[in-house]
Amino acid sequence: MIFFWIGAAGLSAAAAALVLRGAARGLAPVGDDPNLAVHRRQLSEIDDLAERGLLAQGELKSARAEAGRRLLAAADQGDAAWPQDGNGARRAVVASAAIASLAAVTLYVLIGSPGAPDQPFARRVAEWRSSDPSRLDPPRIAAVLEQAAKTRPNDPELYRNLALARIAGGDAVGAGEALRRAVSLAPQRADLWTALGETFVAGDNGQVGPDARTAFAEALKRDPNDLSARYHLSKGLIADGKLDEGLAGWRALLASLPPADERRAILAAEIDRTAKAGRLVEAPAPGQVQAAAEGGVTPDMIQGMVEGLAARLAAAPDDPDGWVRLVRAYAVLGDAARRDAALASASTRFKDQPRVLAALRQAADTPANTAVQ
Structure with missing residues (x-):
């Protein structure tokens, strides 16, 4: 609470300073200083004499220099910040600023809750x-x-x-x-x-x-x-350029999966795609499927990217963003069966996370794109 009062006092002081500055400008004398007007008139007369040919060029320069020096000296002596009789007005301004600050603090104490933690x-x-x-x-x-x-x-x-x-x-x-x-x-x-x-x-x-x-x-x-560890370590080998060694690890992993395991088809497709490409094919990000279709990528290539994402999620399923991307990709491809299956799996896994469930449902409602089918 002490920081609040320090801040309030600082703001009040700043406001008072602004008020005083404005008041000083408001109390400044209106009109021109008579002393300055005399020197300006002398400069004007010098110019008039020069125009009528009554003042030589050398005398013109020296006369103007002397008149200008006197004008600057007179300006330096002027003080328009506060008039000599403005002390009373200055005190009134300071008192008004202080009263306003005290009134604000009093009002806060009366109707606010300064002690509420x-x-x-x-x-x-x-x-x-x-x-x-x-x-x-x-x-x-x-x-x-x-x-x-x-x-x-x-x-x-x-x-x-x-x-x-x-x-x-x-x-x-x-x-x-x-x-x-x-x-x-x-x-x-x-x-x-x-x-x-x-x-x-x-x-x-x-x-x-x-x-x-x-x-x-x-x-x-x-x-x-451990399936996930085997999958990822083999993927790391492929990323390092050790294609044959990484694919061998994936093929061994595929052989160890039960015949009825749905991950077999996904992993087999990724092995085939990676072997043909000679490198890893990245999984699609949100909206990448539509963009790929517009950019001339073939449906087989898009399908391969989606299968790669599915394979990654099969090995590492605790990725809500990945599941949202997969459901959206299947929806864009018009594959209702796989979309619904992925939606059901992800909904079960993230049943306690309302935001993820909402994102999954929104992804499932994405319109199909006939250009990628």
Whole structure:
């Protein structure tokens, strides 16, 4: 509260200074100073004499210089800020400014609440904790979990859920911090190392960077069959130009999937597409499918990009933005069956996140584009 009163006093002082400045200008003498008028008249007379030929050129310069010097000296001696009889007016202005400031403070004390404290953040978090989770957005869910972590600092599952809430809210850095805490508490859990790697990938725009590779390698040490770790490490090899080695890893992963696993078709399509292109084909961003059609990209190429996105989500499903892109892509392609299947899967996974659900429904309503079908 002390900062409020300091700020109020500073504003009052600034307002008073502005009032005094305006009053000084208002009380300045109106009209021309007689002394200055005399010197200006002398300059005018010198010019008149020169025009009539009564003053030589050399005498004209010296006369004008002397008259100008006297004019400047007279101007320096003038003081138009306050008239000598303006002390009473000045005191009246200062008193008015002081009275206005005191009146404002008194009015605030009478009808305001200067002693009312701000609602503590902990109280707000407690209210969120007791409310329906489906009505909370990811940042509020993360705040509730952060509060819970203070009483359960050794619960790795809590930190995993905190990471999911943060990544859903767009805080990839915060999600990584939570998962680092989780793996430090339970370093034997491969799923935590995998989640950490996926968080690094999400924060690096889908790239499998050094930190992500380290996390996935730690996951494979604990679970050699971890699908996400195997997929991403092979993808990293392909990104490094080791196409054959990366494709071999993907083919081994494909062979390990059960025959009825729906991810087989997606991964097989990505393997085929990558082998033909000789490089990775990036997943489409929002609106990229329509733009690709307008730019002359073939439907097969667009379909390949969408399948690449689907394959990535199959391996790393905790990416709400990715699911929204996938549902929108299927809608643009007019593939109602896959659109509805992706919508159902994502809706189940993010059932406690209303904003994600709303974005998914909006993506599903995107009109189909016949140019890419």
